[in-house]
Amino acid sequence: MTIALFLGPSLPLERAREILDGRYLPPARQGDILRLVREKEVDAIALIDGDDYASGPLVWHKEILCALDRGIPVFGAGALGAIRAAELAPFGMRGFGEVYRLYREGLLEGDDAVAAPFSVEGGRYxxxxxxxxxxxxxxxxxxxxxxxxxxxxxxxxxxxxxxxxxxxxxxxxxxxxxxxxxxxxxxxxxxxxxxxxxxxxxLASDAEGLLRHLAQEGPGGPVQVSLPPDWKESHVFRRIVEEERQEVVDDVILTVGDIAAWGALARPEGFDLARRGLNRFLGLELARQRGLVAGDDDVALESTRFRRRMDLVDDEAFRGWMKANHLDDEGFVRLMRDEATLSRLRHWLFVAQRFGTPVQAMADEMRLEGLYEAVSAEAARAYGLFRTLRKDIRQEASELGSRDDFFPSYVAAHALASMDRNFLAWCEEMAIDTGRALSHALIREGLRRSFESLGKEDEEA
Structure with a gap:
């Protein structure tokens, strides 16, 4: 059984190890308990010391609730641990010691009653x-x-x-x-x-008391959690869970917020990534307000499409991708549920609500990205060629069976990387009029075959 203990200046580490063998960690900061919950390698958590108030945000209440919700007992004593235990005792956190009692009974109120700055020299506080x-x-x-x-x-x-x-x-x-x-x-x-x-x-006596209790009694039975059903449903909780989640990259501890900030500010495509991320967030929020939630079947289908599109069909490759992208199974399901939910939102917007093809939005996006002029010139060249050969192409398509003959080979030759489902479903979800899209597909395929035949004739000549 592994017990993680956040301990700093309350009790010397050598003394603590004499009482209880555990996984001792530095004074806790915001996000530390969430990281332990995601690691799934601890059976209980003991919070004694938090980092100095002036050094950054302290352990947040809801990350403790998150641990309790996962069935991980959380104990508090001494310094910050006593405060959080007094605040969260009604929800299942267990407090020990005199300081905990004073806070629990309201005889102590201010957080500064247990606060003290400290220095670290050679691992000693x-x-x-x-x-x-x-x-x-x-x-x-x-x-x-x-x-x-x-x-x-x-x-x-x-x-x-x-x-x-x-x-x-x-x-x-x-x-x-x-x-x-x-x-x-x-x-x-x-x-x-x-x-x-x-x-x-x-602080020292209360810390020793908690360690002795854990050494003699262990974490005890199952966590008795009393949480309201909607305790996770807040923007603040979701923001903290994502932004303060810690990851180790090349032996450096980073939060996901650090990684996102670097991507936005240091990468050439950072501004576009940040804008698309905001649009994604807005889409998910709209879906939530409209009650559009993807079901398990939608999630499973989205997962299959994603893995095929990213060439992650092999389980080993998929697990490697998950690790590199700091996702566990639950995180991946959440990502795929979001993708499936956005798919349902697009279907609701363009099909159920009959808003039609987002032509203006697409054109404006190309203008903002500086692509409109080049795309319009390409379209003019292509459609000019279509019009020149259109009569012969349609005749040829009719003679060869049209859709049955041309369509499969067109998709095989021209399918985009993003076309991870059947062509008609893809067109519908992207809000592209399927009739015209199919007509253009047939014309392009006919052109391709005509040019191929011309090339063969030239070779034979």
Whole structure:
């Protein structure tokens, strides 16, 4: 059984390994838990430390819910883990320790109560400030043992809470009391010695408690999840899942957002890719609003077409493509469902709603891409030739059986890479009038055969 544990300054790694053997990871950042869920190589997750608040976004609530939804138990204690456990306990996350209890009961509220900057040297984490929960616990112990009065404890607490989290320390608290005139220098020195001797490390003790529980009891039984049925149905969740998903490329950890940004900004075709991606997103959103959802049969058919078009019929080649494109089976099904859904949307737009062929949209796209002038010149040359030979071609087509003879050989000779289904279905989905498309196909095939026969005559002569 593999337990992944996010641990940093709360407890030294050497001490943690003495208690529990697990897969220890650095303090968690947004996307880290999603990556573990996709890897499908952990049986439980323990969140203790998160990265420093100033370094980037912290673990998001819904990525924890995603793990719970997949049946992976998630435990929280100590620092960020205690906060998330208190927030997500109603949904199935399990919290441990005193800090978790304080947050759960509302006795602690601000995230900064467990925050402290840290440095990393040789794989060891060193706190650069003292978390508020540790200072408050130390003041309580001093009062309980008779070293400070209730009033002095309140003054210490107020001074600690008034400091920015990156500046909190016992020395800074005493400086604040001296500056306010509550104690003199001699009293500050004496009180500092007492408090240092009574120092409580609440984060370390809570972290140890969770590790001991996992070492003795394991993750326990199945996750008791209580999630609303529509918890995933938000644009924010889908955005975070995609943008913050982490991948390892040539030993470098990247988010999919990093890869997409590089493609948009560094590739020559980046602007066009970004525009097509936005159009794709808009199409899927319209399909969702119209209730156009592809069924399993549509997905299976789309998958077959895609693999044939990309020359991925062989399973080994397909798996290689999946790995290189950072997709698992679920991700591929999602991609194919989106493709099938867009196909249904096009059918609804051009066939069911009878909007007709998108001639203007196609022409405008060519104008925007700088292709219109060249395409119009090519069309003029081709159609001029069609008109010159049209009578003979149609006669020849009629004599040879027209569609039965010409059409199959035309498709075999001229099928586009994107024509991954039968010709008529492809024309319909692309909103090309099938009657005219078939007529043009026959004419082009007739031209091709005529030119071939002319070439043979020249060779024989």
């Amino acid at each position: 060193r706190r650069l400030a003292e978390p508020l929960v540790n200072l408050l616990a130390t003041f309580v112990r001093a009062r309980e043992r008779g070293f400070v009065s209730d009033e002095r404890e309140a003054a210490l607490k107020g001074a600690a809470e008034g400091l920015f989290y990156r500046e909190r320390s016992l020395g800074k608290v005493l400086e604040r009391l001296r500056a306010d005139g509550d104690i003199d220098e001699e009293e500050a020195a004496a009180l500092g010695e007492v408090l240092e001797s009574l120092r409580v490390d609440r």
